[in-house]
Amino acid sequence: MKNLGILLSGRGSNFVAIADSIDAGRIPGARIAIVISNRPDAPGVETARKRGLQALLIPSKDKGRETHDREVVAALKQHEVDLICLAGYMRLLSPWFVQQFPGRILNIHPSLLPSFPGLEAQQQAFAYGVKVSGCTVHLVDEELDHGAIIVQKTVPVLDTDDEHTLAARILEQEHIAYTEAINILIEGNYEVVGRRLVRLQKSEVKWKE
Ligand code: GRF
Numbered sequence: 001m002k003n004l005g006i007l008l009s010g011r012g013s014n015f016v017a018i019a020d021s022i023d024a025g026r027i028p029g030a031r032i033a034i035v036i037s038n039r040p041d042a043p044g045v046e047t048a049r050k051r052g053l054q055a056l057l058i059p060s061k062d063k064g065r066e067t068h069d070r071e072v073v074a075a076l077k078q079h080e081v082d083l084i085c086l087a088g089y090m091r092l093l094s095p096w097f098v099q100q101f102p103g104r105i106l107n108i109h110p111s112l113l114p115s116f117p118g119l120e121a122q123q124q125a126f127a128y129g130v131k132v133s134g135c136t137v138h139l140v141d142e143e144l145d146h147g148a149i150i151v152q153k154t155v156p157v158l159d160t161d162d163e164h165t166l167a168a169r170i171l172e173q174e175h176i177a178y179t180e181a182i183n184i185l186i187e188g189n190y191e192v193v194g195r196r197l198v199r200l201q202k203s204e205v206k207w208k209e
Contacts, residue, residue, distance in 0.1 A: 002186045003033035005081035007072070007089040012044020014087035014108055017175035018182065019051055026179055029186040034079040036072055038091055054079070060091055069097040076101075083185055085178065086140065095142045103192065105140035106185065108178055110170045112136060112152055117145035122167035131157050133166065135174045137181035139197070148197045150181040 006015045015035060021027045035048040038060035048055035056075055060068045068091075076084065077100075086093075086107040098105060111121035113136040116128070125133040134154040139147035153173035157166055184190055189200045 002030045002082040003080050004030050004182070005033060005076045005079060005084045006035045006044075006048075006087050007084060008035065008037050008042055008044040008087045009039045009090040010042050010044065010088045012042065012047050012087065013171060014174055014178055015044050015085075016047060018085060018087070018178055019048075019053070021179040021182075027182055027186070030083070030182060033081050034075060036075060038068065038072075038089070044087075065092070066094045066096055069094045073097055073100050083182070084140075085182065087178070092144060093140060098140060098142050103139060104185075106137055106150065106178075106181055107140050107145070107147075108174050108181075109136045109138065109145050110167065110174060112154065113138060113145055113149065122170055123163045126157065126161065126163040126166050133157055133170060135170050135177055137177050139192070148192045148195055150184055150197055151177045153177045 006018065008015050019032060022030060022032065032053050035044065035053055035055040037045045037055070037057050040057055040059060045055045045057060058068065058071050058075060082104065084101055084105045086105065093105070109117070109121060111125050112134045116124040122133065132154050134152055136149055137151045138149045141147035153176065155166070155170050155173055190197050191200060
């Protein structure tokens with residue numbers, strides 16, 4: 001059983017989707033060990049506690065990046081976290097943080113990377129006029145929205161869309177994509193070749209109990 005650590009800063013719908021998937025048996029190999037927010041007003045913290053999960057507030061305001069990251073990493077290690085899911089965590093991780101969990105940090109981004117990295121990706125895609133957008137779950141490396149891609153889902157941009165309706169349909173796909181990506185990581189039947197995350201035969205598993 002792998003321990004997940006969820007980092008969030010806001011409403012936490014991706015966190016809820018992961019928790020629902022676990023409760024429904026769709027991620028049989030994992031449990032949520034800890035939920036951490038860097039923002040005191042993140043609704044995701046209260047949601048986590050209501051579900052009976054441990055949730056911590058580790059405020060980042062007025063702290064240097066690495067000082068805050070050290071507190072977060074200490075909490076993750078204390079809860080024996082194997083895999084970290086960034087779920088709307090509005091903070092760039094320091095290289096030091098990334099190095100503490102090599103290949104074990106996932107992020108979800110609401111565009112088809114490498115298009116539209118950074119903030120307000122759905123609005124960027126809408127304004128650009130693309131006909132297809134979507135979401136990406138990727139491994140986190142030291143660059144923003146950059147690591148190897150685990151799962152992508154496409155979403156058509158309709159003529160009737162505005163940026164809100166598009167973002168809502170992307171979000172539905174995010175919730176599906178994150179569960180798939182976590183299962184791929186914890187099953188371990190993949191290797192990363194250059195930028196490519198390639199699925200292996202079941203017999204070549206990477207993580208053993
Ligand atoms: C999502 O759109 C995610 O892709 C992005 O931040 C948003 C978080 O939403 N990284 P939520 O807090 O999970 O509802």
